[in-house]
Each structure stands twice: as structure tokens, then as C-alpha cells.
Amino acid sequence: DQQVKQNSPSLSVQEGRISILNCDYTNSMFDYFLWYKKYPAEGPTFLISISSIKDKNEDGRFTVFLNKSAKHLSLHIVPSQPGDSAVYFCAASWRDAGNMLTFGGGTRLMVKP
Amino acid sequence: DAGITQSPRHKVTETGTPVTLRCHQTENHRYMYWYRQDPGHGLRLIHYSYGVKDTDKGEVSDGYSVSRSKTEDFLLTLESATSSQTSVYFCAISDPGTGIEKLFFGSGTQLSVL
Numbered sequence: 001d002q003q004v005k006q007n008s009p010s011l012s013v014q015e016g017r018i019s020i021l022n023c024d025y026t027n028s029m030f031d032y033f034l035w036y037k038k039y040p041a042e043g044p045t046f047l048i049s050i051s052s053i054k055d056k057n058e059d060g061r062f063t064v065f066l067n068k069s070a071k072h073l074s075l076h077i078v079p080s081q082p083g084d085s086a087v088y089f090c091a092a093s094w095r096d097a098g099n100m101l102t103f104g105g106g107t108r109l110m111v112k113p
Numbered sequence: 114d115a116g117i118t119q120s121p122r123h124k125v126t127e128t129g130t131p132v133t134l135r136c137h138q139t140e141n142h143r144y145m146y147w148y149r150q151d152p153g154h155g156l157r158l159i160h161y162s163y164g165v166k167d168t169d170k171g172e173v174s175d176g177y178s179v180s181r182s183k184t185e186d187f188l189l190t191l192e193s194a195t196s197s198q199t200s201v202y203f204c205a206i207s208d209p210g211t212g213i214e215k216l217f218f219g220s221g222t223q224l225s226v227l
Contacts, residue, residue: 043117043219105154105155
């Protein structure tokens, strides 16, 4: 059973608007969450992360929100740009897991000019 | 780009044949990983290594074996390939104590088992 789920396989957004990608998890031990971005024919690259002691982390156009009670996190991209078109993976880990990550299934974001 | 090279980049093989994928790193990182990516499943850990000759199983290790005889090389072997092993395989590297964000992926190997 998947412990990290991204229920939207794809999302289409107009350039300049906000993109919101969602992720749900079931394992209460997870205390660190990450988003990775993947372009075709490339490996995933780290985008942004958040610790469970926070509920928000911002880096430029990217903001991740964490709702621990709902076991839900979201990635906001504002404003969205065509270059943001990629597959986004949510991932989770916990303190004693070392560098072991559990990934969600991914959401393909398409930003239309 | 992190110095990770995966070979081959693409491979087509037949059911029942052995296949070996190679990951080579120039970063001298201690930890190396093999993931597979499948639609709807994201990336799932197959095997990982925390040092030369030290390896362990991941979430989906059945049908796979690994070897690490040198720091820079991590090999993934499918002893007898099956169609369910058609996937994109990613190697990743990291160093302990550098933070979980410091997980770097190679560009992947597309494997098709016919």
C-alpha cells in the first residue's frame, strides 16, 4: 500500500497562474518532506523541502505547505512558467531513515503559454 | 550536474536473459541506490549500498541483485529478466550527514523486456 500518494496524475495551468500540486501520506513517522522535479530523459532533481516542525517553507516562486493533522502537503508555484512543465514527485522520510525516501506516484504539470 | 553515469541508457532484451545495469560516480559518495520508476508508482527503492561490499534490500528487491566492489561503481543485475521488470531505472548517490536533500540522481536507463 502506498504510503505517499499524489492523487492527480496530471495538471494543466495557464502561464502566470498558480499551480498547486498535492500530496497525502499515511505514515505518522514521516517528519521530513521533499519535492523533486523531473524533466524527460533526466533524473529527478531536488526542488524544496519542509520539516515537520514547520508548516510552510518558501523558496522564490515555490512554497510548500504542510498540514500534519491532515497528513497533507502541497506545492504552490506562483507564477507558473512554461519551463515549470515537468513531473513533480513528493517524497517523505523520517529521522532515523537515513537518506531513505518514499516517493509518491508523481504529477505531470503542463504550463501553457 | 553530479558526476553520475548510468549505462546503458537504453536496452531492449528478451525474457529470461540476464541484464546488468551500471552506475558510475565520480563524487566519492558513500551511499548508492537503485530505484525504478513506473507510472503511478513513482520511484521505488530496489537496493542500496552504504559502502563497498555493503548492500541491503529495498522495497522491491525480488528478482534483482547488486554488487559494489568499488566506491565508484554500483551494479544492478536482473538474473532472468521478466516483462514486469520493464521500467526506467535510476541510480542515486548521497553522503551520510550531508542532508537528505543531497540525493543526486543519474539520468536513468530505459529497460524494455520483451
